[in-house]
Amino acid sequence: MHFCSKNKRPEEKSMLDAQLDLSPVLKIIEEKRHEKGSLIAILQQAQEIYGYLPLSVLKCIARELGIKPAKVYGIATFYTQFRLQPTGKYQIMLCQGTACHVNGSERIESTICQELKIKRGETTPDGLFSLESAACLGCCSLAPVMMINGQAYGPLSAEKAVAIIRKIKAAESLSLVGGEAQ
Amino acid sequence: MKVRLGLGSCGIAAGGLQVLEALQKEMESRGLKLEIQKSGCIGLCHHEPLLDWIEDDGQVFTYGAVNAGRSVEILEAHLAGRGPLEAYLVSSSDEPAEFLQQQLRIVLKNCGRIDPESIDDYRRQDGYSALQKALAGMSPEEVIKEIEVSALRGRGGAGFPTGLKWKATREAAGFYRYIICNADEGDPGAFMDRSILEGDPHAVLEGMIIAAYAIGAEQGIIYCRAEYPLAVKRLEIAIAQDRENGLLGRRILGSDFSFDISIQQGAGAFVCGEETALIASLEGERGMPRLKPPYPSESGLWGYPSSINNVETLANVPWIIRNGGEAFAALGSRESKGTKVFALAGKIKRGGLVEVPMGTTLREIIYGIGGGVKAGRRIKAVQMGGPSGGCIPAELLDIPVDYQSLNNTGAIMGSGGMVVLDESSCMVDLARFFLDFTQKESCGKCVQCRIGTKRMLEILERICRGAGREGDIELLEELSAHISENSLCGLGQSAPNPVLTTIRYFRDEYEAHIREKRCPAKQCQELLKYTIDPDRCMGCGLCVYACPADCIKGGENNQPYYIEQENCSKCGACLDICPERFAAVRVPGT
Numbered sequence: 008m009h010f011c012s013k014n015k016r017p018e019e020k021s022m023l024d025a026q027l028d029l030s031p032v033l034k035i036i037e038e039k040r041h042e043k044g045s046l047i048a049i050l051q052q053a054q055e056i057y058g059y060l061p062l063s064v065l066k067c068i069a070r071e072l073g074i075k076p077a078k079v080y081g082i083a084t085f086y087t088q089f090r091l092q093p094t095g096k097y098q099i100m101l102c103q104g105t106a107c108h109v110n111g112s113e114r115i116e117s118t119i120c121q122e123l124k125i126k127r128g129e130t131t132p133d134g135l136f137s138l139e140s141a142a143c144l145g146c147c148s149l150a151p152v153m154m155i156n157g158q159a160y161g162p163l164s165a166e167k168a169v170a171i172i173r174k175i176k177a178a179e180s181l182s183l184v185g186g187e188a189q
Numbered sequence: 190m191k192v193r194l195g196l197g198s199c200g201i202a203a204g205g206l207q208v209l210e211a212l213q214k215e216m217e218s219r220g221l222k223l224e225i226q227k228s229g230c231i232g233l234c235h236h237e238p239l240l241d242w243i244e245d246d247g248q249v250f251t252y253g254a255v256n257a258g259r260s261v262e263i264l265e266a267h268l269a270g271r272g273p274l275e276a277y278l279v280s281s282s283d284e285p286a287e288f289l290q291q292q293l294r295i296v297l298k299n300c301g302r303i304d305p306e307s308i309d310d311y312r313r314q315d316g317y318s319a320l321q322k323a324l325a326g327m328s329p330e331e332v333i334k335e336i337e338v339s340a341l342r343g344r345g346g347a348g349f350p351t352g353l354k355w356k357a358t359r360e361a362a363g364f365y366r367y368i369i370c371n372a373d374e375g376d377p378g379a380f381m382d383r384s385i386l387e388g389d390p391h392a393v394l395e396g397m398i399i400a401a402y403a404i405g406a407e408q409g410i411i412y413c414r415a416e417y418p419l420a421v422k423r424l425e426i427a428i429a430q431d432r433e434n435g436l437l438g439r440r441i442l443g444s445d446f447s448f449d450i451s452i453q454q455g456a457g458a459f460v461c462g463e464e465t466a467l468i469a470s471l472e473g474e475r476g477m478p479r480l481k482p483p484y485p486s487e488s489g490l491w492g493y494p495s496s497i498n499n500v501e502t503l504a505n506v507p508w509i510i511r512n513g514g515e516a517f518a519a520l521g522s523r524e525s526k527g528t529k530v531f532a533l534a535g536k537i538k539r540g541g542l543v544e545v546p547m548g549t550t551l552r553e554i555i556y557g558i559g560g561g562v563k564a565g566r567r568i569k570a571v572q573m574g575g576p577s578g579g580c581i582p583a584e585l586l587d588i589p590v591d592y593q594s595l596n597n598t599g600a601i602m603g604s605g606g607m608v609v610l611d612e613s614s615c616m617v618d619l620a621r622f623f624l625d626f627t628q629k630e631s632c633g634k635c636v637q638c639r640i641g642t643k644r645m646l647e648i649l650e651r652i653c654r655g656a657g658r659e660g661d662i663e664l665l666e667e668l669s670a671h672i673s674e675n676s677l678c679g680l681g682q683s684a685p686n687p688v689l690t691t692i693r694y695f696r697d698e699y700e701a702h703i704r705e706k707r708c709p710a711k712q713c714q715e716l717l718k719y720t721i722d723p724d725r726c727m728g729c730g731l732c733v734y735a736c737p738a739d740c741i742k743g744g745e746n747n748q749p750y751y752i753e754q755e756n757c758s759k760c761g762a763c764l765d766i767c768p769e770r771f772a773a774v775r776v777p778g779t
Contacts, residue, residue: 043491044473047456051415085475085632086456088415105378105572105608106534108622114714114760118737121758141416142459142626145380146202147534147608148234148541159202165760169737 029067031056036071046072050083059090087142095130095137097175100154104143107151110162115151116140118165122172135179136172190267192223193241193249195301197230197387198419199380203237204256211257215264229388229423231301232542233288234534236279239301242267251286253279288539291557293520295528296504297544300388305423308430311391317436319510323399324444327510329359332403336506338514340526345371345462345499346577346604347679348592354496357486358404361494366406369490369497370397371467372413372420375459376575377626379606381530382500384542386413386420389504390427394450396503398436399510401448404496409450412467415457424452459576459630463678464489464497466632477632478678499604501530522548525591533559535608536566543607545590552586555609566611570694574603576623576630577683579690580616599690601683615712616695617702621649623687627680638681641672645688653713657703662692714759717776721763723749725773732763732774749773 035052039045046068053064060083069076083089101116116138120126123136130137146152149161153168160171192212196205209225216223233239236253240260243249250273252263259277266274273281280286294300303310311317323332337352358366370393374382386393397409413421428450431437439447453471460466461476464485470476471490489495505527509517518526525547531554534540538560545554551571555561562568570580579600581588588594595602610619628642645668648661669685676682692699701707708716721732721741726749733741733750740756741763743749752763767774 044471046473047470048453048473051454051456082473082475086458088455088457103377103626105575105606105622106540108377109535109608109610109614109619114758117714117758118760121738142375142457143377143379143416144198144202145383145417146199147378147380147532148199148237149202150534152202154202161202164765165737165762166735 027057027061027063029064032064032067033071036068040072046074046079046082047086050079050089054089059093062091092130093134094139095135096179097136097155099136099138099172100141100144101127101138102144102146102150102152102154103140104145104147104150106147107143110150111164112151115153115163115165115168119153119168119172122169135176190223190245191226191243192264193226193228193243195230195237195239195241196227197301197384198417199230199234199384200238201419205238207257208238208240208255208260212260212264215261221268226304227306228303229300229305230384230542231289231388232297232384232544233279233286233539234541235288235539239279242272247282249282250278251280252277287560288541288558291553292544293528293546294544295508295520296385296392296501296530297388297542298508299392300384300542303389305388305390306426308391308427308434311389315511316391316507317395319507320395320398320402320436321442323402323510324442324446329403329405332399332510333359335510335514336403339509339517340514341502341505341509341517342525342592343499344501344505344529344604346574346601348602351498351502354486354498355400355404357484358406358494358496361487363492363494365408365493366404367490367493367495368397368401368404368406368409369467369471369495370409370411370500370503371462371464371497372411372417372500373455373462373467374414374417374500374604375462375630376577376604376606378532378534378572378575378608379604380532381542381605383414383417383420384532385500385504385530386417387423390420390423391431392504392507393500394424394427394431394437396506397450397498398431398441398448399506400496400498400503402446404494406496407448409448410471410490411450411452412455412461412471413452415454421452421454428452458632459626460632460678460680463680466678467497468495475632477634478680480677501605520546522546522589522591524593529590529602529605531605531607533607533609535572536562536568536611536614537609538563547591548589550587550589551581554590554607555586559609562609562611566613568609569612569614570610570616572600572608572610572619572687573606574601574683574686575606576626577601577679577686578603578606579686580610580619580694581690582694599686599693601686613710613712615653615708615710616691616698617649617652617708618710618712620688620691621646621653624649624684627684631680631684635676635681637672637675638677638684641668642681642684644668645672645685649688652699652702653708654715655702655706655713657699659703661703662696662699666692711776717759718754719752719757719759719761719763720775721750721752722773722775723751725771726750727771727773729768729771731766731768735762735766737762 069079152161240252240255266272341351342348458476461470463478466476466478485495530544624646628646631638633639728747738758740753743751764774
């Protein structure tokens with residue numbers, strides 16, 4: 008299902024990707040070239056550098072390792088960890104574990120979607136928030152839980168979740184106003 | 190005197206680091222030099238963040254729900270000789286919490302009690318003595334024999350006898366062998382392996398080194414979820430310490446045995462918990478399972494014999510070698526030996542990590558240890574085994590926890606996720622939730638799994654939407670049979686379990702959805718309609734503030750409010766906030 012949703016317009020992205028600096032990924036490939044089965048590790052490190060996996064990086068990896076781009080793309084889309092789109096400044100990970108589900112995580116998701124006007128897997132047009140779900144964050148006793156940039160919040164209610172997001176929004180718009188004043 | 194802080198992922202999520210910061214600041218300002226030990230999770234998750242005050246004589250006082258302010262209060266009380274501070278005390282060595290009292294801890298023995306980043310701490314708890322015993326006085330065959338005597342079975346879900354697996358790997362032809370630790374804990378609602386890795390990584394490593402010695406492996410790989418960064422970090426530290434101390438590398442502890450371990454991070458695919466998919470992933474491929482036989486014990490990673498063991502299985506090994514297989518076999522029930530760790534969560538009063546002997550009843554775990562469901566609620570069922578498991582209804586809570594009894598109910602032991610459900614959980618919705626999960630995680634290799642789960646999900650979605658038809662239940666059962674018979678791996682074979690068990694025990698709920706378009710648990714949003722009773726609404730306006738969709742209108746001049754149905758997200762916030770004495774928000778049809 009997630010196979011197609013992640014990368015909607017590859018041609019549009021590749022225009023932007025053309026200006027990317029590929030030297031860090033070349034360095035990783037050089038280090039790992041002789042290790043058997045290192046493709047996933049290379050992709051993981053590349054994502055750490057760029058925050059996502061731009062198409063040009065995938066093509067570069069394929070070219071350098073001498074494998075088909077389709078294979079690299081196939082692996083990048085198989086595993087949920089890999090993203091083909093940049094994420095927002097604030098990455099919201101909503102836990103979808105069983106404990107969170109029975110404690111109402113779906114209501115929280117629909118409320119957040121309504122608040123940010125995006126769906127799961129999308130980023131707000133201002134690039135501030137992206138919403139993703141995690142199979143289980145492993146903090147089941149705090150259910151329902153969400154994580155924003157590594158910081159866990161729980162137990163949540165729909166209002167609490169919205170309040171947290173609005174607080175971040177307010178802080179962001181303040182810093183924006185402050186920046187303009189200078 | 191020293192202070193111990195629970196800093197597992199859950200402790201940190203609950204605010205453990207802020208407590209640490211506050212304590213460090215306070216001590217600095219007082220010029221105090223007190224040791225602050227960072228430990229893993231003790232399992233009292235419902236009390237996080239946890240702080241232990243340890244007296245010089247070894248007395249321990251455990252405080253729960255600690256925050257920055259409270260931690261300073263606790264510190265002051267103890268320093269002034271006024272301690273313990275009863276208000277926040279949840280457990281002490283004299284009076285252990287009820288939650289801990291009824292447990293028998295073998296695997297979790299050290300979790301939350303030692304510093305997982307210190308090999309010396311682990312050694313003080315008999316750590317690595319089992320390895321020493323095995324290397325100095327036991328042949329690999331004797332080690333395998335001991336594990337066979339213990340009757341230890343794989344704790345990852347399938348329950349295959351560990352001794353047999355090791356024996357097969359040892360006896361398989363091949364000049365190179367691998368031991369692989371499966372730490373790809375993907376079940377939603379399960380966090381046992383994470384807690385063990387974060388709380389006692391050396392125990393897993395010791396078990397793995399012993400396993401390597403037994404099967405004759407030179408290389409070990411830990412396949413760990415990338416979602417568990419803290420577990421990976423603590424494993425890396427532990428591996429480095431082992432290398433420094435001659436416990437990994439060439440000629441371990443002066444013997445002829447050489448072995449080393451590396452960590453590989455998974456990239457987030459539930460199917461990689463399956464052995465052959467895990468191997469494919471380690472080889473840098475898409476994690477898709479293949480036909481067995483040949484089993485990994487004959488032809489595994491890169492075609493070499495490989496033994497793949499779960500984290501909890503390996504963490505049991507040092508105890509068995511230290512105390513003997515018979516001591517382990519004396520624990521538990523007739524068919525299932527030893528203990529099992531469960532992650533108790535959901536609508537439970539006291540959730541957390543629980544380790545009990547096999548054969549303990551579900552009732553003892555849920556009521557005795559977990560304290561039952563939250564006030565005023567009734568337990569409806571318990572979900573075991575995650576997406577591969579099933580729901581066991583409240584009437585069957587007296588069955589013992591062992592592999593066979595659980596299989597008889599249609600659920601499975603699984604890896605140890607135990608999610609308690611009360612009457613506010615809709616069983617059809619829960620089945621839909623799990624099918625949604627397996628449908629997304631299906632690797633796509635087998636048609637029945639790839640398309641069958643999708644079709645089942647569609648049927649469940651329409652039932653939850655109020656568009657269910659007569660015959661849907663039978664269709665679900667038919668599809669289930671096809672999927673479990675014709676799928677290659679455990680993911681597909683067990684995917685229908687959540688649906689089959691809920692149909693078996695809660696058929697009336699399915700029928701209420703299909704025939705009466707009614708969700709008895711008030712969970713299926715599209716079957717609900719929130720309205721405000723104008724005769725009861727006093728116009729207080731609390732619901733207007735609570736509504737995240739801004740769809741509650743009216744209220745001018747003390748007039749009652751009403752809900753604009755087209756914008757209502759059916760979150761239920763208005764129902765929750767409307768004061769009980771008004772009870773103006775109604776949900777008809779439930």
